[in-house]
Amino acid sequence: MPQAAPSRSGASGAPLTSGPGGGQASWAQQVHQLAGGGDEQPVAPWKPPVEDLFQAAARRQAAARPAGLGKRLAARLIDLLAVGAVTAAAAVPLGTRAVDHVQEKIDAARLSGHEVTVWLLDGTTGTSLGIILAVLLLAGVLYEVLPTVKWGRTLGKKLCGLEVRDIEAHEPPTFGPALRRWLVLSVPGLLAVGILGVLWCLFDRPWRQCWHDKAARTFVAG
Secondary structure, X not given: OOOOOOOOEOOOOOEOOOOHHHOOXXXXXXXXXXXXXXXXXXXXXXXXXXXXXHHHHHHHXXXXXXXXXXXXXXXHHHHHHHHHHHHHHHHHHHHHHHHHHHXXXXXXXXXXXXXXXXXXXXXXXXXXXXXXXXXHHHHHHHHHHHHHHXXXXXXXXXXXXXXXXXXXXXXXXXXXHHHXXXXXXXXXXXXXXXXXXXXXXXXXXXXXXXXXXXXXXXXXXX
């Protein structure tokens, strides 16, 4: 008399049910039963572990290195051309007006036949100069300061793959340091001594900082 085949059981000892019509359950059904299917709650899908934020920040800081001087020079030239173009749009007509005003004063002094002191800086020329400086400051804030605060880079730095970062946090600087950085760059530049501050990065170690970077406690990362 034939013996009945022993029933198969899962890891928990529960017998595996047969498929429709009394046949053997399919492979998918057996896997589902072994995984605790049926009336039990389904097993939650596996999720990859989330990276620790502190480890990510430490890794980003370790990867930050001062950028090469060649790329920094190229980025600065692009930025200067952009700001200079906006400033020149206001400086050319105002400068022409100021030059014509001074020339009229000189011509009037010659026609008077007397020795007359002609002041180059008066109300007209002073107003024109003030407007030009205001345009330069506004263009610097809109082009240099705000993008540095938001993205850590200007157009020139983006094209050259550079980024301005705070030395301690290794994040883009806030508005105050970014504004101070621009002022220390632009004001000495107008006084013809800014070239010394820019060349300072050739000798500075280890962050290759210029004067404006030291004033804002930032560095340019590659």
